[in-house]
Amino acid sequence: MTIFLIILNVVLKSLALIVPLLVAVAYLTLLERKVMASMQQRRGPNVVGLFGLLQPLADGLKLLVKETILPSSANTVIFVMAPIVTFLLALLTWAVIPFGDNMVLIDLNVGVLFVFAISSLGVYGIITAGWSSNSKYAFLGALRSAAQMVSYEVSIGLIIMCVLLCAGSLNLTEIVKAQKSSVVLCAIISVIFDVFCIGPCRNKSSPL
Amino acid sequence: MTFDIFLFYLFSMLALFSAFFTVTSKNPIHSVLFLVFVFFNTAGLLILLGVEFLAMLFLIVYVGAVAVLFLFVMMMLNVKISESSSSIYRYLPIGLFLSILFLFEIFLIIEGDLKSIDNVVFTQSEYKVLQTEFLVNTSWINNVISPTNVDVIGSVLFTYYSYFFIMSSVILLVAMIGAISLTLHRRSDIRRQDIYRQLQRDFEGATNLVDKKI
Numbered sequence: 463m464t465i466f467l468i469i470l471n472v473v474l475k476s477l478a479l480i481v482p483l484l485v486a487v488a489y490l491t492l493l494e495r496k497v498m499a500s501m502q503q504r505r506g507p508n509v510v511g512l513f514g515l516l517q518p519l520a521d522g523l524k525l526l527v528k529e530t531i532l533p534s535s536a537n538t539v540i541f542v543m544a545p546i547v548t549f550l551l552a553l554l555t556w557a558v559i560p561f562g563d564n565m566v567l568i569d570l571n572v573g574v575l576f577v578f579a580i581s582s583l584g585v586y587g588i589i590t591a592g593w594s595s596n597s598k599y600a601f602l603g604a605l606r607s608a609a610q611m612v613s614y615e616v617s618i619g620l621i622i623m624c625v626l627l628c629a630g631s632l633n634l635t636e637i638v639k640a641q642k643s644s645v646v647l648c649a650i651i652s653v654i655f656d657v658f659c660i661g662p663c664r665n666k667s668s669p670l
Numbered sequence: 671m672t673f674d675i676f677l678f679y680l681f682s683m684l685a686l687f688s689a690f691f692t693v694t695s696k697n698p699i700h701s702v703l704f705l706v707f708v709f710f711n712t713a714g715l716l717i718l719l720g721v722e723f724l725a726m727l728f729l730i731v732y733v734g735a736v737a738v739l740f741l742f743v744m745m746m747l748n749v750k751i752s753e754s755s756s757s758i759y760r761y762l763p764i765g766l767f768l769s770i771l772f773l774f775e776i777f778l779i780i781e782g783d784l785k786s787i788d789n790v791v792f793t794q795s796e797y798k799v800l801q802t803e804f805l806v807n808t809s810w811i812n813n814v815i816s817p818t819n820v821d822v823i824g825s826v827l828f829t830y831y832s833y834f835f836i837m838s839s840v841i842l843l844v845a846m847i848g849a850i851s852l853t854l855h856r857r858s859d860i861r862r863q864d865i866y867r868q869l870q871r872d873f874e875g876a877t878n879l880v881d882k883k884i
Contacts, residue, residue, distance in 0.1 A: 465673075540703070571818045575726035582734030586706070589738070593699065593745050601745065612738060632723075632820055 475567055476557075483556060488518035533595055540594035548587030555580045560635045573634035574622060585611050614660055621656045678718055685711035702740045709733045723819035 492507065492514065499506030507514035532538055558573040560566040570576050585608050592604020626632060628650075629640035641650075685708050692704040709732045716725035817825075827835050856862070 570722065572722050572726045572820070575723070575730065579726050579729035579734060582730055585734070585738050589741055589745070590703070605742070605745070608738070612735070615734070
C-alpha cells in the first residue's frame, strides 16, 4: 500500500511538472511563429481560434491523427524507439530544475552534471533516427547534426564550469541560492553571451 | 531496504542480459546500442552505491562520448551483418580464457577490498547487531557535516593523489597531441582550403578582363 502511495505521489508530481511544461512549449512555438511572422511582415497563424490561439492544439491533433508510416526497409525497433528517446530525454532534464524553494522533483547533489549527461544523451535519438530509416540522406543529416551536438558539448561544459566554480556546488538549488551574492551574478552575466552564441548551434536551430 | 535490493537485482540482471546480447547480436549497431544499455545499468548500480558523481561522469564520458564514437564508426563502416556464427567459435577459447581471468580478478578484489554480497542481504537480527555497531563505531562528524561525493573525491584527488591526477592529465594531453599531429601533416598534391589566402583576395585581384578575339 505504501509503495502504491509512493508511486502515485511520483506520478502526480511528474504530471504536475510535465503537463504545464508541454502546454508552455506548445504556446512558445506559437509565440515564435507569431514573432517571426511579424518580423517578416506576415500575420502568422490567425485562423484557428481567436488570434490563432488554438493553433498549437490543432497542430498537436494533426500530429496525433497522422498516418504512421514504417518504411519496409527500416529497422523497425530503432525507428520507433528514436523519437521516444529524444522526447523522453528532453523531458527528463526538467526533473532537476528547481522552480522555487523545495519545488523540485528530484533534489540531486549532482544536478548540473545530470543535466549535462542527459543532454549529451540526446545525440542517440538523432543518430539512431537517421540510421534506422535506411536512407542515405537522412543518415548524412543525422551524422551532421550529431557531430555538431558532440562538438559543442565541450564548450558548453566549460561555460557551465564557470558557474560551478563561482557557486561552489553542483546542486542546482544551491546554485540558485548562491545568486544572493552578486559575485555569482557577474560571472553568470559574462557567461550569458557565450551561451547565446553556442545554444542555438547546439540545438540546431537558427537564432531567428 | 528491499526496494534497493530489488533495484540492484534489476540493474545487474539487465546489465548482464544486455552484455550477453552485445556479444551475440548479429547487427553491430544493435551490439553498440546494447553496450550503451550496459553502461546505463552500470550507472544505475553506481547510483545505488551512493556514488552519484561517478555515475554521472560514467554517463557523460562513456555513453555521451565514447559510445557515440563507436556508433559513428559502426554506421560509417556500413557493416550490415557480421560474419556467420561459425567464426565466432574460433574466438571462443581465448574469449573464455580472458573472461575467466577477469572474473577471477573481480573475485580477488571482492575478497580483499569489498564486503561480499552476503553482508548486504542480512536478516532482521543481524540488522540489529549492525545497528548497535553503527551507534558505537560511527564517526559522527562525518554524519553531521555530510560531505557530498564531489567534495570527498576532490579533496582526496587534489591532495593525496595529485601526482596521479597530473600524470593522467599529461597522458590525455599526449593523446590529444597525437590525434592532432595525425591530421596535421600536409600533402602537396591535394588542394586545401587556405583561409588566409581566401581572406586576402579582393575584388581587383579576383576579376580580370580577358581580351578574347573571336
